[in-house]
Structures are given as C-alpha cells and as structure tokens.
Amino acid sequence: MIEQSKPKLLRKTIKAGELMNQVMSDYFYGVNEAATTGKQKVAWCTSVGPAELLRALGFAVHFPENHGALLGATRMATDLIPGANAIGYSPDICSYLTADIGAYLKGVTPLAKAYPGIQSVPKPDVLVYSTNQCRDVQDWFGWYSRELGIPSIGIKSPRNLNEVGAAPIEDVSQQIQALVPPLEAISGNKLDLDRLRETVALSKECTELWKQVLETAKAIPAPLTFFDGTIHMGPAVVLRGTQVAVDYYKVLLAELQQNVRDGAGAVEGEKVRLYWDGMPVWGRLRQHSEHFLQLRTNVVASTYCSSWIFPAFDEKDPFRSMAQAYLELFIVRSDEYKEQYMKRMIEEFRIDGIIYHDAKTCPNNSNSRYGLPKRLETATGVPSLVLSGDLNDLRCISDEQTKTNIEAFIEQIEEGK
Amino acid sequence: MSKPVYVGLDIGSSRTKVAVLDADRQLLGYAIKKSGTDFSVTAGICLDASLEMAGATRQDIANAVSTGYGKSNVEFVTTESKTEIGCLANWGRHNVSGIITLIDIGGQDNKIVKLDQEGRRSSFKMNRKCAAGTGAFLEEMSYRLDVPLEDMDGLARASKEMVKLGSYCTVFSATEVLENIRNGKKVTDIVKGLFYSVIKRVLEMDLPTEKVVMTGGVVAHNAYIVEMAAEMLGRPVIRPEYPQLAGAMGAAIYAINEKGDAGSADPNRLISEGELQ
Ligand code: SF4
Numbered sequence: 091m092i093e094q095s096k097p098k099l100l101r102k103t104i105k106a107g108e109l110m111n112q113v114m115s116d117y118f119y120g121v122n123e124a125a126t127t128g129k130q131k132v133a134w135c136t137s138v139g140p141a142e143l144l145r146a147l148g149f150a151v152h153f154p155e156n157h158g159a160l161l162g163a164t165r166m167a168t169d170l171i172p173g174a175n176a177i178g179y180s181p182d183i184c185s186y187l188t189a190d191i192g193a194y195l196k197g198v199t200p201l202a203k204a205y206p207g208i209q210s211v212p213k214p215d216v217l218v219y220s221t222n223q224c225r226d227v228q229d230w231f232g233w234y235s236r237e238l239g240i241p242s243i244g245i246k247s248p249r250n251l252n253e254v255g256a257a258p259i260e261d262v263s264q265q266i267q268a269l270v271p272p273l274e275a276i277s278g279n280k281l282d283l284d285r286l287r288e289t290v291a292l293s294k295e296c297t298e299l300w301k302q303v304l305e306t307a308k309a310i311p312a313p314l315t316f317f318d319g320t321i322h323m324g325p326a327v328v329l330r331g332t333q334v335a336v337d338y339y340k341v342l343l344a345e346l347q348q349n350v351r352d353g354a355g356a357v358e359g360e361k362v363r364l365y366w367d368g369m370p371v372w373g374r375l376r377q378h379s380e381h382f383l384q385l386r387t388n389v390v391a392s393t394y395c396s397s398w399i400f401p402a403f404d405e406k407d408p409f410r411s412m413a414q415a416y417l418e419l420f421i422v423r424s425d426e427y428k429e430q431y432m433k434r435m436i437e438e439f440r441i442d443g444i445i446y447h448d449a450k451t452c453p454n455n456s457n458s459r460y461g462l463p464k465r466l467e468t469a470t471g472v473p474s475l476v477l478s479g480d481l482n483d484l485r486c487i488s489d490e491q492t493k494t495n496i497e498a499f500i501e502q503i504e505e506g507k
Numbered sequence: 508m509s510k511p512v513y514v515g516l517d518i519g520s521s522r523t524k525v526a527v528l529d530a531d532r533q534l535l536g537y538a539i540k541k542s543g544t545d546f547s548v549t550a551g552i553c554l555d556a557s558l559e560m561a562g563a564t565r566q567d568i569a570n571a572v573s574t575g576y577g578k579s580n581v582e583f584v585t586t587e588s589k590t591e592i593g594c595l596a597n598w599g600r601h602n603v604s605g606i607i608t609l610i611d612i613g614g615q616d617n618k619i620v621k622l623d624q625e626g627r628r629s630s631f632k633m634n635r636k637c638a639a640g641t642g643a644f645l646e647e648m649s650y651r652l653d654v655p656l657e658d659m660d661g662l663a664r665a666s667k668e669m670v671k672l673g674s675y676c677t678v679f680s681a682t683e684v685l686e687n688i689r690n691g692k693k694v695t696d697i698v699k700g701l702f703y704s705v706i707k708r709v710l711e712m713d714l715p716t717e718k719v720v721m722t723g724g725v726v727a728h729n730a731y732i733v734e735m736a737a738e739m740l741g742r743p744v745i746r747p748e749y750p751q752l753a754g755a756m757g758a759a760i761y762a763i764n765e766k767g768d769a770g771s772a773d774p775n776r777l778i779s780e781g782e783l784q
Contacts, residue, residue, distance in 0.1 A: 473630065490576060491616070495633055498592035502628040 099358040101383050102349070104318055106342040113338050114324050118205050124150035125212030131277045132212045134234070136227045137327060138397075138416050139220040139244065140266050142293050142408070145331045146286035147277045152212045153328050154230065157201075158186025161193055162372025162482035164200040171483055179233075184226035185451040185482035191233055216276045218269065219244035222422045224454040243272055247417065252424040254417045262413035287405040289331040290412065294403035299339035300326045301399045306346040307390040308439055311355025312363070313346045316389035317379035318356065320370045326398040357388040362503050363440055366392040367432070368447030369455045369481040374489070381493065385500050391439040393420050393432075393457070425460055429469070432462075436472055443503045444474040445496070450486040473506070475499040511569030512561055513766075514554065515758030516584060517594065518546050518577030521614025521642060522724055525553040526755035527561040530569075530763060532601060536560030537752055546577035554584060570762040574754055576615075587765065592620055592631045594757030599720060600626035601760050603745065608715040611753065612705065612725035612732070614642035619713045632712050638677045640708030642725045648701050651681050652694055659698050660729040666699035680704065702729065706736045720745040727751035 124130035133149040135141050137156070144151050161167040167185060170192030175181050177195070179188050193199055194211070201208045217231040217240065228244065235242035245265045248258040270281050300323065307314045314322075322342060329335035349355075364382075366389045371378065382389055400415035416422075420431060435441065444466065446458035453459065463474040475495055480486035510529060517524040519542060527536040538556035543549050550573075558564060571585040578588040589597070591611075599609045599622055609620040617640050620631040638644045649656045670692050674680045680701075687697050705725070719740060721733050727750040737744040747753065 491633060494590050494592065498590040498631055498633075501590060501593040502631065505627055 099383055099386065101315075101358075101379070102313070102354060102356050104314075104322065104342070104345065106338070106345050107321075109341055110322060110324060110338060113329070113334055115205060116334070117325075117328055118201055118208060121150045121152050121212045122201075122205070122208045125214075131215040133273075133276075134214045134217045134231065136219045136223065136231075136244075138222055138419055139218050139227075140269060140412060140416075142289045142331045142403075142412055143266060143269065143273065143281075143286065144218060146289045147273050147281055148279045149216075149273075149277055150212065151328070152214065154190050154211075155186050155227075156324075156328055157193075157199070157211055158190045158482065159372050160200045160204075161189040162186075163375060164203070165373045165484065166193065166198070166200055167373065167482040168484040170196060170198070181451070181483065181485075183451060184224065184230070185480055187226050187230040188451075189482050190230070194234075194237075214238065214240060216240060216273065217242040217244075218273070220247050220416055221245065222247035222249065222416050222419060224421075224452070226454075241272065241276070243269060245269075245416070247422065249422055250424050251417060251422055252426055254414060258417055259410055259413045262417060263409045266409050266412055283408070286408045290403050290408045291405040292333060292336055293331040293400065293415075294405070296326055296330055296332075296335045296339060297398065297400045297403065299336060299343055301396075301401075303339055303343050303346060304391070304395055304399070306343070306350055307388075309350040310363075310440065311353070311357065311360035312388050312390040313349035313354060313356055314390075315356045315379060315382070316366045316392045316395060317370070317375055317382075319392065319395035320375065323395055323398055330398075355388070357383050357386060359386045360388045362387040362442050362500055364389045365432070365435060365439065365441045365444045366394070366447065367444060367457050369394060369449045369452055371447065371479050371487065372481055373484050374479075374487070374492075377489070381496060385497065387500055389445070391435050391441065394455070396435075397421065421454055425457075425462055428457060429462060429465060432466055433470060436466075436470055441472060442507070443472060443499060445499070446474060446476045448476050448478050450478070450480040451483055452481055455481075473499070473502060509563055509567050512558070512563045512567050513759045513762040514557075514568055514571035514584065515594070515755040515760070515762060516550055516554065516571065516573040516575075516578075516581050517591065517752075517755035517758060518542060518550055518573060518575040518580060519591075519613060519615070519724075519754075520576040522751070523549045523553050523575075523577070524752055524755040525550070525557040526749075526752050526759050527557045527563065528756065528759040528763065532756075532760055532763060534749070534752070534756065535563070537749070537755070539751060542577065546580035547583065550577070550581045551583070570766050572758040572762040572765070574758045585762075587762070589758060589761050591754050592618055592628075592633070594754045594761065595722065596620045596622060596628045596631070596757070597760050598722075598753040598757030601757075602747065603718070603720055605718055606716050607718045607720055608713070609753075610709055610715070610719060610721045610736075611723040612641065612709060612721070613723045614646075614725075617641050617709050617712075617723070619709070619715070621713070621716060630713070634708075634712065637675070639675055639680075640705050640712075642723075644677050644680070644705060645701060645725065645729075647677055647681065648684060648698075651684055652688075652697065654694060654698070657728065659701075660731050662695045663699040663702045663729070663735075664731045666693070666695040668693075668696050669703060670696045670700040672700045672704045675708070699735075702732050702735055703739075706732060706739060710736070710739065715740065717742065718745070720747065722747060722750045722753035724751045 167189035173192035404411035
C-alpha cells in the first residue's frame, strides 16, 4: 500500500519585505559610513536603552543585540561562542554576548557578507546600556570598553516591578539626565530639547504602528506569524525614533490590514493559534516557521515581538516618559504582572496553546522557571509546552525533540478541540 | 480471503517495534528489532515478521500508521504518522480506564503523558537533553560495570543494600559508580542504585496521578524497575503485557480509527488487576 506524499502548504509572503530589506540596508550602510568616515559619532546601545537621547544628540546608533541575532540567524554564532568561552565568558551566560565577542575576536561579522563594502561592525565612540533587561549587557559593554578604551555608561535599572510607580520612574529619569553631559562631550553636540521631543514623538508613532501591525494577528486567520514578526521588527529595533521606521510600518500595516479584509491568512488553512513566550531560536527560524506552517498552526502572538511596544512615550515629558517606557517592558516586570499580561494576550488573540522557550543562556527572557506555565494553565485552561533550547547556541538544541514536542502538543490541542 | 489487518510501526532510535492488530484492536502479531542504521530495512523485516505471526501478508494491510524517531522512513508502508507521545496516549486511552499517568522509559528518551477521565491528553513531558532516566544511561553503566544489560534486572533484585547515586549526569554517575567499586561496594547494590536513579529522574519530571502505567523497552526488560517505582510511589503500578509495544499498538489503533471506527475507550480491554505490580 503506497500513499502519495501530502502536498506542501504554502506560506504567504509579505510584500513589504522588500522595502524592509532596503530600509535595513540603508541603516547598516549609514552607521558604517558614520564609523568609517568619522562624519558622525557612533554609540552602541542596548535594545531598550536610551536610543532616543542618542539620536537627538546626533549619534549613529548600533545595537549589538541586533548583531547577536544576525549571528544567530546566519548560524555563525555556535562556532564563535567558544572563542568568548575561552577568554572566560561562560557558555552559560547570554549567547548574544558570547557570539558577539567571539565574532569580534575572530574579526568576522555577518554584515560583511550581506552588505558588500562593510568590513566590520561600526567602531563605537561610546557604549550606552540599560540593565532593565539583564546584567549581561553591562558586562558585555564592559568588555568592549576595556578592549577599545572607550567609555561604557548607562542606566542601572530597577527590575522585577509589579507596578511602575513614581519612584522608579524618577530614579531612571534622573539616570538618563545624568547621561546627558558625558554624551554631549563625546558627541560634541549640545542637547536640543526640541530635537529630543521630536525623537520621542517619532518613537511613539513607530511603536503605535508596530502595535497595530501585531494586532492584525488578532484576526482569524492571522495575516502575520511570530516568525514574520521577528524579521519585520527590525526597523522598530534599530530605527526607533526615526521617520524611516514610521514610514515603513505604515506600508506594512496597510498590507496586513488588506490581507485581513481579504481573509488571507499567513498560514494556509490556519487551525491552531499559539502564543510564543521567550526568545526565538534564531538559527532555526526558518525550520520552525516551516514546521508550524505544515501543521496548519500559526504562532500569532509573542512576548518577544510585543516587547517593542512602548505606550508611555510622551514628547511633552521626554525624560520621564522615556524612563517609564523603559520600565514598563515585560522583561522588567514581576511574574504577577506577566501572568496578567499573558492572560490578556490569550484572550485577545484567541490562543489555543502557549509555547515557552526556555533558553539555556537567557534566564531573563525565559519565563517557565518559576511555575508560570502551571499557574496560567490552571487559570485559563490553555495548555502549554516548555521547549528547551537557546537563542543562539545551537549546541543546546535537539531538533528532533523539539519537533516531536511541537507535533505532540498540536495533536493534544486538536484532540481537545 | 484473509481479514484486513492494521499495522503500527514504532521506529525508535534504539529499537523498531511493529504491531499488527485486527479491527477489534486484538494483537495478532508483532516484532521487535534493533533499529540499526537503515530504518526502512529494519522496518521491512519487522513488518514481514509480524505479519507472518498474524497469518497475514502485506496485501491484507487495511491501514498503517508510523511513529517514533524514524517515522518518516517507512513510506513504503505508509505516509501517515503520529508522534510517539500521541501513540502512547492512544494506547493508554484504549487499554486503561480513568485518569492515568503513562510513564514510558525507552532507549533514548522517556516520556510522561497524562490522560484525563475521557482519555484525552491533559499534558505530556519528554526528557530534556541528557541520557538521565533513559535506557541509554543503563546501557552506558552496564558497559562500565562490565555486566550484560539483560542481567541487570536479576542483579538489582538480588541487592540487599542499595547504593544511592546522587548525580544527574551520566558522566558524573559513571565516576560515582567507579568510586563505589573502588570502595568495595557490591555490583548488585550498585545496579539497584542505577535503577533507583532512572526511576527518580523520571518521577521528578512531573507529579504522577493516582493510577500509573509504565511502558517502554526498559520496563519490558527490567520488571524490577516497576516494582521499585511502585514502592517509591507507595501504590501499585500497572505493567502491561507488552510494555515495549505500547507505541506501536497506539499507532495501529490510530490506523483502525482513521478507517472509520469511532474508537472510544473499551472497558473490556482494561488491563486486569493481575497485571498490577
Ligand atoms: S536579555 Fe537575555 S538575550 Fe538579551 S542581552 Fe540579556 S541575557 Fe542576552
């Protein structure tokens, strides 16, 4: 008895992707030019560090975490991580950090391959961090600071907040303001408050549009997957506070809204809707996306992509609103808050199941370790699955186990429907 | 003309198991063989052996479903596959009534699957990245201790005073075992300690319900492990007649159900109390 192989399901491609590639390319070439010609000073910034301030001061901004993700997505990371391990940075700490430092030690970057003419990551004049997400970023920048002999300054953020009250906002706001004099000195520019307001306003607009983009996936079928989201969030990550990012999301949003009106889902015959908590597995993005597609499953919402939504930005009160925005992030919050947040997401996106990615090297972005999955399961009845893996270090991953776990989880959801 | 048969092929990374069932879910034939490196060849051999035992031929196959690590390597029989967790649950649903916890200890991994009152999966867990709590752990230790794998059950049973091993990790455990040998501990006591370690690793994965069923290759070859688990849990544990075939039989039941049989739980097929350990 021989049966025919099943035809492969197709993924709907997002047309705006081409424009996004152009936007990202312009961005990388722009920072590279700043660094190689000295036309503009270069600051490195953590993903939710004070990018608005840096831009207002005229810095070209590079985001090492974005570079870390590129190292992961190009599957260069796993070979580079041991280089950092060998100089004393443990394989158990952030694999963005170890991959990025490993790449520096070897003198390689995926940017060189993707963008002819770029030789290396842009050489920084200053490193600016916020520990709102983790301590690893401070240690990461600390290494470059010693290596390159440039200052590493930043915000030591409160963490694990239930409510974001006046006191922590005041604290962080003061810390951001304290960064102004040293950054003015390095950039050679005086801070123009109107410019800062403008940048904050653009960040707010970008974030608003990004939120609407993600919310299109509330529709059934959803026009967007988590995997698309991790790619299309590029401009929100590296170009927050610029008109280019705002313009891009207007285009993307229009396309997705049209797809919703047309009933065109990203996943052909969408049957199961999942929520993804934690980091993506960058080196397996395509495989995971394809695997879910063939299972007629769409990962329609995620903590990760939603982390670039900052409703608090307010140009009328730039410093305090930046502080509030940087503190309201999911990763900065308590488990009580996270539980409530996810409950809301489950309802709004009509989620059938939650996948928690327990990333070996990022406890900060792994939310399955303190009983949250069981508590949420009890509260909502929505089943969950914990996947052991990592964002960048593919040595921590068993593809076969991941595959079996995901398939069994979807079988379980379908049987329960 | 012979009757149609339903086949379940469980292509594990360590062993290939094939079960042939009739439409009433009765086991007619089966075969178990080391999977080796060519999964389809092994599957073919097991398929023919189990069909022969069932008095059937490949022409009699009404439907077949595959599962396990090599489930996509048997396209010559079927392209329909289910996960090993799904198949284990499906077997449990049709063979044991009530809320149950299925604990499967295989060659390379272990799984815990919980079923609710209606036989639906309420949760499952697979072991994580290491060999702890799997057959691979016992295989490695049998090599270290220089005792054949098949002797381990008898040795553990003969132990008077178990040696407790503390480590999670197979490599660390090997060191602990060597340490114990150097200290003059008896092999029987060490082997019992190894069994204890396997069960403990598995039971640590989840909270088992009142009713527990154990399956898988390790359970099939080491009945004493089930007795020890029952003692540790403080209640009887069910060991079915063919612990190693649960996945293959679950796959075959899927094959039956896909052909139109509603396939709800069958109270007449409940495992008898006599099989409680
Ligand atoms: S949050 Fe996690 S992935 Fe991001 S920089 Fe910190 S440790 Fe690395």
